Amino acid sequence: MPSISLYLHCHQPQRMKQYSVFDIGSHNPYFDEAMNGAILERITQKSYLPTNKMLLGLIKNSQGRFKVSMSITGVLLEQLEKRFPAVLKSFQDLVETGCCELVCETYYHSLAALYSKDEFVSQVGLQKKKFQQLFGFTPAVFRNTELMYTNSVAKTVEEMGFTGILAEGWEKVLGWRSPNFVYRAKDTNLALLMRNYRLSDDIAFRFSNRGWKEWPLTSEKYADWVNQTNIGDAAQTINLFMDYETFGEHQWEETGIFNFFEAFVWRALDHPQNSFKTLSELIQLYEPVDYVDVPHALSWADTERDLSAWLGNTMQQSALERIYALEKQVKGSGDETILDDWRKLQTSDHFYYMCTKWFSDGDVHKYFNPYESPYESYIAFMNIIGDLEMRIENGLRGKDQALQDEKLVREPVKRQSPKTILEQKGRKVYNKRKARETIVKSALKKKNGKKIDHAEKNIIRSERGKEVLA
């Protein structure tokens, strides 16, 4: 009995401020709370709330015959937790039905898999923890950011204990084979679930396109396509993987997307052969028919299905290199806020905004792109990294200073007159001691909120001079 598997990906980034070069060193916040809040508010109204309502209704009214899988990034969950608890609750209600499976990914929706295995593993761990904390759910299936996939990513994911992974059902890797079967990742026991991009994109991209020859897409027509694909042994599963925001945001309510989808589900359920399955159920139900070899990076983006939307130009490459070059220092700083900012800056959207591929034409890449141009987003990013580097440096210097101060307090130096020091230990030690005194003094002054006036300074200086020369 063939299955239909719907998987939705839900994410909103923390968009950056227009950080100027003159902000470097100010340590002003990097992310635009107001803008992110406003955008999220809009999306919850247009998409999250009505979609969750629809999904919950379908589950309840079908007595659990309708099922869905979804992932919600940690970055989004954090924002929902803080500002939109009611929306978070609507996701929790869905998961509670047992008909909604949560799928794991990197907490920060990052490209860490490509740059740092350690960081990748940490972020997956954080996402798992978040699911535990908010949903009491332990995910078994994994999807990497933008369905980025290679053999080696699959290996790492298997090592982390997952049972399955998602990838694009792209002809270049499948060859003559159909995406509608369960496969195995090369040299692993990890189940590989391939996206049926034609049927997925009929909804996600083409649904409201009046230039499309199939427009308007009716639930009847679409159910027919699914049933035709799903006849007998010709398929195990139709994997419909898409952005969650397809419902209500990419395709507005006015296009009829909600009514269409609901009607489609009922039509599909009418057909005795069909059933909806979560991703884990697919993996339990079907033995992999073959393995798939993916030596080069594959994603679900654009016509190329490659990584060029994130690292296609030199700005993107330099930005990514610069942020991952900081890993050691960031982790060495021991500062949680620095670590969190650094990770939020890894969110792939930041690099997507820098894409210049189709910038002149204007297209999906402009979706919620808060910047006037890819160049502006690159400038803001690089300036922010500049500030972050300064914070790390200051932190380290602060640490050194604290250590020194502690030493000073712990073993107070025997007071010696400058003259004795000069005579006994030489100019070098004298200068050092003097420098240290000045630091301590200025620190104290700052603490007391006092400013030394020039006269006072001169007196101190001349007293010293006399002592030294005497």
Added chain:
Amino acid sequence: MKKSHPVKILMFGWEFPPFNSGGLGVACEGLVRGLASCGAKITFVLPKPVDCASSACCFEFGEDASEKIRIKTIDSLLNPYVNSRTYGDTYRDLVVQKKRNIYARDLVSEVMRYAENAKRIAKNVEFDVIHCHDWLSFPAGLAAKEISGKPLVFHVHATEFDRVGEGSLNPDIYVIEKEGFKKADAIVAVSEYTKRVICDRYGVDQSKVRVVPNAIQADKYRAKFCDLNFKKNGKKIVLFVGRLTYQKGPDYFLRAARRVLEKNPEVYFVFSGSGDMERWLISESARLNISDKVIFAGFLRGSELIRLYQMADLYVMPSVSEPFGLTSLEAMASGTPILVARTSGASEMISHCLKVDFWDTDQMAAKMLAVVNYPALGQCLSENGSSEVDKFSWRESAQKCLSVYGEVSEA
């Protein structure tokens, strides 16, 4: 208009490279070449004071085009960037000292005298449509229309609002422009930006104005000059090209330069061009204590200018009001990243550039620093910019003009 015979255009222009002092000459040349390549025949009328080098009217148009373009000159002291004061200077030089007194005493009278002469030409030349560029030639165009009854197209490269700003409008010029817009059969604006100025400031109906962008012959700028010695020790160059005058915003450039130098002293700022603000800029850069980083290169043209474009790490066009901004296309074609004021036609048409409000010198400095500090930014701007510039072709602009001629002839 009958499609059977080639369109004959009587065009009133102002200057032609290499004897130009700004973008208007470059734009006229490009448009005329484009029109000729589309099969149109053009009689191009130019003002020219008698004592100019006689070679001034030997124009090279190449084999094919030469028979399609005829140049006629009218003895006059006009040039496209003239204003009442500079006209007076020229007048004194030529008329008072050299005792030639055919010219009018003041600018507006000279424009009218020029128009009278235009009538003479209009009587003797065969044409289907009259096309004139900017206010100085509007009276001439109107005179030709009166004589011939042929349709008249006004091509606006700049209005009085762009040139001097609201505060110092010359009422005579404003009236000539307004009258011209009213009487023309169609108006061509070089950008949507200029179309808005024409409609909002002169009360012209939107339907009367067509937008025909300027273009560029990009290959000229692509030949690489390799002796860029100055750059070898890591110095950076930020470039300004244009008349040093209110409209072009050189003062904002200078203020931004100072902000940049506070953060990065390895940057040099080069002004290429001359104009009424030159002396002030020199003394201001001394006052700001940055005169060692500011270079005044004077008015450059041809390969010297291209070389300067190529040397620059960033070209900045901080214009207060710029109908189009051909120099930004020249910089892009040269492979140089550009930063342009939002108050420009170029900024609405070009995607692969940085944009800024001309008055926001902090932002301007921030963007200059970004290009100087982050090499990948300049590289992407340069690569994408030099391919984007190919979408501006004179042939295409000429075709748009031809369709405007078609519309006014049928009406």
